[in-house]
Amino acid sequence: MIATYFTQLSYIAAAALFVLSLKWLSHPTTARRGVRAGEIGMGLAIAGTLVLHEIVSYQWIVAAFVVGAIIGWPMGAYMPMTHVPQRTALSHALGALAAGLVGTSEYYLHTGELSTFTMTALSLEVILGFLTFTGSLMAAGKLQEWLPSRPIVYRGQNAVNLALLAIAVAVAVYLVGNPGRSGLFPVMAVLSLVFGVLLIIPIGGADMPTVISLLNSYAGLSAAAMGFVLDNKLLIVAGALDGSSGFILSVIMCQAMNRSFTNVLFGGFGQVQMAAGAAEQRNYRSATAEEAAAILEAASSVIIIPGYGMAVAQAQHKVRELYDSLTRRGVDVKFAIHPVAGRMPGHMNVLLAEADIPYDRLIEMEEINPDFPRADVALVIGANDVTNPAARHDKTSPIYGMPILDVDKARTVMVIKRSMSPGFAGIDNELYYMDRTMMLFGDAKHFVGELLKEMTGARVGA
Amino acid sequence: MTSTLESAVFVFLLATFLGFEVIRRVSPLLHTPLMSLTNAISAISLVGSIAIAGAEKSQLSTILGTIAVVCSMANVVGGFVITDRMLKMFKKREPGR
Numbered sequence: 001m002i003a004t005y006f007t008q009l010s011y012i013a014a015a016a017l018f019v020l021s022l023k024w025l026s027h028p029t030t031a032r033r034g035v036r037a038g039e040i041g042m043g044l045a046i047a048g049t050l051v052l053h054e055i056v057s058y059q060w061i062v063a064a065f066v067v068g069a070i071i072g073w074p075m076g077a078y079m080p081m082t083h084v085p086q087r088t089a090l091s092h093a094l095g096a097l098a099a100g101l102v103g104t105s106e107y108y109l110h111t112g113e114l115s116t117f118t119m120t121a122l123s124l125e126v127i128l129g130f131l132t133f134t135g136s137l138m139a140a141g142k143l144q145e146w147l148p149s150r151p152i153v154y155r156g157q158n159a160v161n162l163a164l165l166a167i168a169v170a171v172a173v174y175l176v177g178n179p180g181r182s183g184l185f186p187v188m189a190v191l192s193l194v195f196g197v198l199l200i201i202p203i204g205g206a207d208m209p210t211v212i213s214l215l216n217s218y219a220g221l222s223a224a225a226m227g228f229v230l231d232n233k234l235l236i237v238a239g240a241l242d243g244s245s246g247f248i249l250s251v252i253m254c255q256a257m258n259r260s261f262t263n264v265l266f267g268g269f270g271q272v273q274m275a276a277g278a279a280e281q282r283n284y285r286s287a288t289a290e291e292a293a294a295i296l297e298a299a300s301s302v303i304i305i306p307g308y309g310m311a312v313a314q315a316q317h318k319v320r321e322l323y324d325s326l327t328r329r330g331v332d333v334k335f336a337i338h339p340v341a342g343r344m345p346g347h348m349n350v351l352l353a354e355a356d357i358p359y360d361r362l363i364e365m366e367e368i369n370p371d372f373p374r375a376d377v378a379l380v381i382g383a384n385d386v387t388n389p390a391a392r393h394d395k396t397s398p399i400y401g402m403p404i405l406d407v408d409k410a411r412t413v414m415v416i417k418r419s420m421s422p423g424f425a426g427i428d429n430e431l432y433y434m435d436r437t438m439m440l441f442g443d444a445k446h447f448v449g450e451l452l453k454e455m456t457g458a459r460v461g462a
Numbered sequence: 463m464t465s466t467l468e469s470a471v472f473v474f475l476l477a478t479f480l481g482f483e484v485i486r487r488v489s490p491l492l493h494t495p496l497m498s499l500t501n502a503i504s505a506i507s508l509v510g511s512i513a514i515a516g517a518e519k520s521q522l523s524t525i526l527g528t529i530a531v532v533c534s535m536a537n538v539v540g541g542f543v544i545t546d547r548m549l550k551m552f553k554k555r556e557p558g559r
């Protein structure tokens with residue numbers, strides 16, 4: 001009796017702590033308190049569950065705790081920050097698999113005695129759980145580049161995918177009406193697993209921020225469905241929080257790429273759009289590190305626009321040195337962060353914070369755009385499509401309507417880039433052909449190093 | 463509609479609205495830690511897995527439940543550890559710089 005009270009109380013306390021945890025996460029100064037609250041809530045909930053009277057044997061639980069901790073620890077403590085997106089995808093996969101497996105064992109434990117409602121929730125749990133499991137594994141594989149990160153498309157792809165999902169749902173509906181037909185259960189499970197794979201195949205690397213957020217939402221919803229099946233309110237609360245968080249992030253990512261939400265839901269996105277018309281020869285101005293360093297030193301305000309290319313070149317730490325060097329000279333340096341910079345929501349902020357760049361220098365798009373006309377230099381490192389002015393005025397451009405950073409409004413624009421080749425969307429960037437733009441060709445890490453050398457050299461000479 | 467079902471739907475609706483309100487206020491600066499934290503929190507499915515792994519009702523359910531506990535535990539440990547590691551990196555400018 002006391003044990004039951006303890007379980008109930010611990011679940012209520014855990015639900016409150018989880019909400020507080022997310023509330024405290026809203027600001028960097030209180031965020032770590034949020035993690036503590038989450039950990040305490042989790043500890044309480046686990047303790048409350050272990051005293052349940054229906055648990056008769058602990059050997060498997062303890063063994064699973066140990067194995068899980070051994071797998072989880074390196075995934076948390078040693079994973080490099082550049083790999084956080086694939087780690088996140090992998091943990092969505094694990095969470096969704098857990099939900100799918102619990103749903104499966106619940107079904108076989110109570111075959112034939114499940115109410116219509118429980119069977120509906122259970123089908124939802126299993127379909128969402130298994131499709132998120134394979135889908136997230138595919139996403140992780142693409143992010144890790146074990147799988148080709150370019151989109152794989154074929155004719156009738158959407159029709160095939162939708163038909164598959166429709167069959168899975170039809171089987172689920174039949175099972176709700178006839179929960180005893182256990183032969184159909186594996187069919188539903190397998191169809192969901194296959195659908196997860198097919199859903200991610202047509203999606204390209206640059207769309208990963210949306211996909212990860214969406215899978216996050218699915219994983220949360222499958223946990224909430226598990227709560228309905230087990231009649232566990234704590235699971236419902238935590239699943240709903242996770243589901244709404246993933247949903248909000250996917251909406252933000254969609255808006256940042258100017259895609260409609262339905263477009264994402266049906267997976268018909270991420271295709272490389274081949275811009276019509278061969279690239280005509282246009283004039284651009286290239287400059288040396290020496291020239292660029294001289295302009296940077298004379299500037300009073302500089303905005304740096306980092307893109308994923310910077311992370312690929314592992315240039316974050318060199319960029320930090322550049323930031324330090326300019327700040328010491330009294331230059332005001334800020335970083336302009338586009339919502340889809342990086343491979344998952346907020347990824348660029350983490351990469352720059354890891355390089356010890358203070359977070360109050362990392363400014364979001366809406367806030368920094370009015371500052372560009374007043375900036376002496378806008379330095380683009382490894383970003384491309386998010387700086388293309390064509391998104392504002394060229395109705396024929398595939399990225400027309402996408403919110404961009406107003407880099408072209410700065411007094412001088414510098415672009416560090418390997419070559420003139422177009423970006424992911426396969427379109428030419430007008431920014432590169434402006435009179436005020438200097439193209440700085442080279443590897444990002446190497447070129448920023450050259451800039452630093454020129455700047456320190458100038459100081460020694462003076 | 464039974465009362466348990468009704469209250470479960472109620473809880474889901476309220477938690478979803480609460481989630482929207484709380485999460486909308488999270489600064490985009492912290493969206494990556496947000497995702498890893500919600501990931502760790504939703505690994506609360508651990509409590510469902512534990513109940514199934516420890517109940518010893520059938521061999522199948524014990525095996526599936528144990529695998530589910532392993533998955534959820536990996537998310538709990540990994541999720542909280544990496545969230546805290548990331549948040550530790552977010553520093554304000556040191557005074558005098």
